Amino acid sequence: MFFGRRSWLSWLLPSHPFFCKVHLSTLILCCVLWSCGAEVLAQSQETPLQTFGYFQVTFRHDDSTEEQDRANSSSVQQLNLIFQKTFSREWLAFINFELLNNFSSSRRWGSFDLDEAWVRYRADQRLTLKAGLQVPIFNHLNEIKNRTPLLPYVIRPLIYEESFSEFVNVEEFIPERAFFQANGSFPLKNARLDYAAYLGNSPNINSQFDNQRTGIARQTGVDTTTTVLVGGRIGLRMDELKVGISSTRESDNFLRTFVEPPEGGVSLLQGISEENIRGVPKTRIGADLSFRYRKFSLESEVIAVLYNIDVPTELGLLPDGSEPHIDIDRLFYYGTLGFEVDERLFLYGSYWFTQEASEIRVPVQVADEDLTIKVFSVGARYSVLQDDDGFDRITMKAQYAFVPINFQIDGEMFDFTSRQEVHFFGLAISVLF
Amino acid sequence: MSLRFKKEIVMVVLLCCVTTATAQVAVVAHKDVPIESISKDQLLDFYIGDIQAWPSSELEIVVCDLREKGDVKDGFYQYLGKSSSRMRSIWLKRKLAGEGNPPLFFQSEEALLQHVIDTPGAIGFVHLSKVTGTVKVLIEIDDGEG
Numbered sequence: 001m002f003f004g005r006r007s008w009l010s011w012l013l014p015s016h017p018f019f020c021k022v023h024l025s026t027l028i029l030c031c032v033l034w035s036c037g038a039e040v041l042a043q044s045q046e047t048p049l050q051t052f053g054y055f056q057v058t059f060r061h062d063d064s065t066e067e068q069d070r071a072n073s074s075s076v077q078q079l080n081l082i083f084q085k086t087f088s089r090e091w092l093a094f095i096n097f098e099l100l101n102n103f104s105s106s107r108r109w110g111s112f113d114l115d116e117a118w119v120r121y122r123a124d125q126r127l128t129l130k131a132g133l134q135v136p137i138f139n140h141l142n143e144i145k146n147r148t149p150l151l152p153y154v155i156r157p158l159i160y161e162e163s164f165s166e167f168v169n170v171e172e173f174i175p176e177r178a179f180f181q182a183n184g185s186f187p188l189k190n191a192r193l194d195y196a197a198y199l200g201n202s203p204n205i206n207s208q209f210d211n212q213r214t215g216i217a218r219q220t221g222v223d224t225t226t227t228v229l230v231g232g233r234i235g236l237r238m239d240e241l242k243v244g245i246s247s248t249r250e251s252d253n254f255l256r257t258f259v260e261p262p263e264g265g266v267s268l269l270q271g272i273s274e275e276n277i278r279g280v281p282k283t284r285i286g287a288d289l290s291f292r293y294r295k296f297s298l299e300s301e302v303i304a305v306l307y308n309i310d311v312p313t314e315l316g317l318l319p320d321g322s323e324p325h326i327d328i329d330r331l332f333y334y335g336t337l338g339f340e341v342d343e344r345l346f347l348y349g350s351y352w353f354t355q356e357a358s359e360i361r362v363p364v365q366v367a368d369e370d371l372t373i374k375v376f377s378v379g380a381r382y383s384v385l386q387d388d389d390g391f392d393r394i395t396m397k398a399q400y401a402f403v404p405i406n407f408q409i410d411g412e413m414f415d416f417t418s419r420q421e422v423h424f425f426g427l428a429i430s431v432l433f
Numbered sequence: 434m435s436l437r438f439k440k441e442i443v444m445v446v447l448l449c450c451v452t453t454a455t456a457q458v459a460v461v462a463h464k465d466v467p468i469e470s471i472s473k474d475q476l477l478d479f480y481i482g483d484i485q486a487w488p489s490s491e492l493e494i495v496v497c498d499l500r501e502k503g504d505v506k507d508g509f510y511q512y513l514g515k516s517s518s519r520m521r522s523i524w525l526k527r528k529l530a531g532e533g534n535p536p537l538f539f540q541s542e543e544a545l546l547q548h549v550i551d552t553p554g555a556i557g558f559v560h561l562s563k564v565t566g567t568v569k570v571l572i573e574i575d576d577g578e579g
Contacts, residue, residue: 054529084531089485089493094531120531125483147529150522185483190474192483239514292519343518389500389538390521 047086055079056148056397056430060155063423075102077163077428078148080115092120098146101163115146126184136178137196137233138246139301140288145174149392152381154399154426157334157352158373159303168354173303173332175200175231175248175284191238200229202251202279231284240292247286251279252307268326268362269311281308297338305330316363327359343390344383351376367411377401397428457561458508458574461546463553464567466492471571477513479556481523482533487554496536497545497557505542509558512574 058077064070079099086092095117101110118132137143144150145160155161159173170176178200185194228250235244283306290299311324318324336350352375360367379399383392403422409415460471467490471479478484479494486493499506502517510517524535539545542559549555550567564570 082529082531089491092531118531122485124486125478143530144526147526150526150529187474340518389535390517391525391535 046088050084050086051082052084052433053079053081054147054149054430054432056154056428058154058426058428060424060426063425065419065421075163077101078146079103080146080148090122092122094118094120096146098162100165124184126186128183130181130183132179134178134181134198136175136181136198136200136231136248137183138175138231138248138284139233139244139286139303140242140290140299141301142174148430149395149432152338152346152348152379152397153350153377154379154397154428155377155401155424157301157332157336157350158354158375159332172252172330173284173305175229175250177201178229178231185237188236191236194235194237194244195232197232198230200231200250202229233286235288242290243288245287246284248284250282252282268360268365282306283308295340297340298335299338300333300335302333303331311362318361318363318366322361324362325359326362329355329357331355331357344386346381347379348381349378365411365413367409367413369410370406370408372406373403375401375403391432393432395430395432397426397430399426399428400424401426458505458512458558459561459564459570460509460556460558460572460574461549461564461568462556462571463549464569465553466490466556466569466571468571469569473512476572477515480513480520480536482527485533492554495552495555497548497555498536498538499542499545499558500538500540505558505560508574 056077056079057075059074060072062071062073077100081097083095084092085094096115098113098115099110100113103110103112105112114133116132116134118130118134120128120130122128135143135146141157141160145156146162155164158164158168159170161168162170164170175198178198180200181196181198183194183196185192187193229248230250231246231248233244233246235242284303285306286301286303288299288301291297305328307328309326309328311326313323316324332352332354334350334352336348338346338348340346352373354373356369356371358367358369360369377399379397382396383394384396385392385394387393401422401424403424405418405420405422407416407418409417460476462468462471467487475484480496482496484494506517510520513520515523521535527533528535537548539548539557542563545557546559546563546565546568549557550565556571558574561573
């Protein structure tokens with residue numbers, strides 16, 4: 001049977017004879033409680049608490065043109081523990097804890113997050129409501145990006161790779177959490193029209209940055225401003241074709257990165273008052289396309305992040321008399337072409353592109369910056385162990401990626417160009433329990 | 434073309450027909466379900482979990498499947514236009530997203546049929562010859578249909 005369906009009684013009946021003699025009364029009591037519980041469950045359609053989870057262990061070798069960046073590393077890349085309680089056909093509660101990168105509080109490694117905690121009401125296929133911390137529907141991959149057993153990758157398309165969040169600002173590209181969501185689907189001739197709409201906090205309005213700068217002990221993670229994240233997706237499904245467009249709108253503390261001075265330097269927006277750097281409106285626009293044809297599959301997405309930045313005029317005008325401004329464009333897209341050799345083996349080739357282009361026109365600096373990361377990747381996923389019902393329990397993954405990284409500053413005061421190439425080799429074992 | 438070569442072609446064609454043949458499959462449901470027949474799209478919606486209650490009813494759909502591969506299971510999923518491995522990936526995604534549970538799996542058609550007979554809201558599929566009068570047959574799938 002699939003996980004979570006094991007009877008309560010089977011957990012309460014160890015087979016050891018010593019146990020049977022000594023704890024007979026306890027067993028009887030448990031049986032009575034169990035039978036009472038079963039009666040209540042039968043009346044209310046409740047099912048026992050289901051616990052399940054998954055983890056992915058990886059070995060990786062990075063071979064970089066930068067000597068200091070070469071590395072061999074093994075890690076528990078991700079571990080998720082899920083608790084699910086079905087109260088009735090309509091009501092369900094879901095909690096997901098996520099541990100990243102060999103989490104150890106004593107060594108200060110990795111992170112331990114409450115990734116999801118929500119309750120769902122499902123009226124029918126046309127309307128499902130969710131309240132609580134949740135990963136919102138955005139494009140194709142966002143909702144399942146942390147479900148490693150579903151994905152063939154060792155390293156996911158860059159902006160979805162949570163274990164890289166120290167290097168890649170994941171939250172800039174995708175909405176990571178929402179608190180209220182309505183979604184559903186309607187039949188439309190031979191297709192289905194999917195929709196989702198959600199609300200959440202602007203994720204980084206209150207951050208550690210505020211505490212450090214102002215000394216005011218705001219409670220991190222709690223948004224005390226009036227700004228919210230709003231977003232949604234509209235899509236169409238027809239047989240194995242799925243297309244959709246997504247968008248979010250929120251406020252961002254984006255300008256803080258220009259206020260904090262670099263080591264030994266001056267910040268671009270030094271002297272600007274705090275209220276002028278908060279709440280830059282940010283819009284994400286995304287589109288996704290995926291389909292399957294026989295043993296071939298294609299998944300693709302594009303995400304553009306647009307900022308509406310008004311640089312405060314308190315900084316003064318530029319030397320040429322024009323008003324200061326900062327324009328940022330972030331772009332990400334990926335495409336993965338897959339081939340299902342058989343029920344156990346899946347091969348794929350993938351291309352990911354990430355770009356951040358900045359045009360900075362402030363009194364202390366006039367410069368254009370461009371950071372581009374391309375990833376050419378091939379990989380395989382092989383199901384080592386399937387349970388009686390055919391679900392993959394243990395999966396091996398292998399991936400090679402060639403990653404050229406270009407960084408360029410074209411400024412009035414100085415120019416800078418950097419090109420780095422990384423060869424990434426990764427092996428992973430993904431376990432579903 | 435030589436006679437021997439023609440015979441070989443006929444043999445190959447016959448062999449292909451034998452290997453792609455599917456059994457006659459009956460989609461059966463508990464006798465109290467509120468519908469008398471089912472369309473292919475509706476059946477697919479039931480099996481991928483898009484629809485979880487019987488039409489015009491609060492009765493929950495209890496989806497049943499066969500554990501082992503065979504002509505009956507292959508014929509059923511061929512009719513739906515999905516491979517059984519594709520269905521498993523859809524169910525796993527729904528499970529891990531908290532959207533619902535996979536079907537109940539049964540070792541034999543007899544066990545599946547008995548569960549459908551005993552369980553209000555249950556739906557499954559068996560070979561047409563196994564059907565008894567105590568269930569509703571919602572659709573019969575002919576050989577190679579789909």
